């Protein structure tokens with residue numbers, strides 16, 4: 183399909199194609215789990231459903247290294263508590279990408295530490311060990327927190343090697359990378375269970391690591407700091423309730439089916455996008471991502487926001503995910519940078535999220551791709 187030879191496809195039956203529709207369990211799927219809460223009368227504080235949810239989550243990981251997990255109230259608190267477990271001096275530097283959701287930086291600041299903004303690799307759109315090594319030559323970084331950009335799994339073996347070589351620990355902000363991001367021997371991982379994520383409890387998070395002591399510390403911190411009945415370090419309340427665990431268990435019961443459907447949807451989309459006169463650029467390593475959204479790069483586009491506005495007039499809702507980059511938010515504008523962030527400045531604004539959810543029909547995809555092609559400059 184190109185701008186010149188394609189007929190205008192008919193408008194979708196509904197007026198607008200939403201960007202995202204959360205794919206949460208129905209009341210019917212939830213009921214058996216809620217009845218278990220009625221039976222146990224245990225509503226929060228690491229109850230039986232939370233323990234079953236953690237155990238089921240744990241079994242999704244490869245057998246080695248042995249994984250330990252603890253649930254938290256949301257991904258942002260999971261990152262904050264994981265950072266706090268290192269007990270670093272106040273304002274210690276934590277390297278994060280400038281191109282991420284604001285919560286990555288929020289967690290660092292709330293842990294009393296200083297985010298240092300790094301550039302990203304133009305192929306994977308992610309902060310890599312190579313970028314972190316260069317940053318470390320300039321700034322005494324104490325922790326690196328790479329992000330699984332749009333679900334891209336971070337290379338844990340390479341990050342383990344980075345930590346072994348530099349002594350700097352790594353926590354992966356794997357907010358949107360459920361079922362694609364493994365843990366490392368030393369590299370810990372934090373997932374978000376927000377309603378927009380592939381595995382969701384509505385609000386929630388998971389901290390996963392091969393180090394049982396680290397997970398124990400995060401778990402205690404999520405429960406006011408209690409450790410054998412005493413508080414030795416200040417904690418907070420970041421526990422996941424039994425009701426949230428019920429939602430997570432209902433989602434896990436249907437996850438394999440949903441995962442297959444999401445891969446099929448992505449393939450059907452790509453079949454159409456690849457046929458456009460000027461196909462968009464994809465994130466390198468996309469095949470390893472369990473898709474929860476679809477972001478494409480439109481390198482020729484000088485004003486993606488204007489394109490998003492034109493698409494919206496045709497009923498196609500899109501979003502510039504992770505945009506603007508952190509340094510353009512007033513609250514983060516004064517943060518230090520590691521280097522010039524040249525790739526972020528050039529590429530971040532060219533990335534556009536297209537509608538991606540289980541409610542998209544093949545005719546919707548035809549419609550979206552037609553208008554994307556026609557309205558690009």
Ligand SMILES: Cc1ncc(COP(=O)(O)O)c(C=O)c1O
Pocket residue numbers: 256257258259282283285286329355357358373374375376386387
């Ligand atoms: C990259 C990234 N980090 C952190 C978070 C925060 O997760 P939560 O919403 O569970 O607090 C998100 C949430 O969307 C995210 O995309």
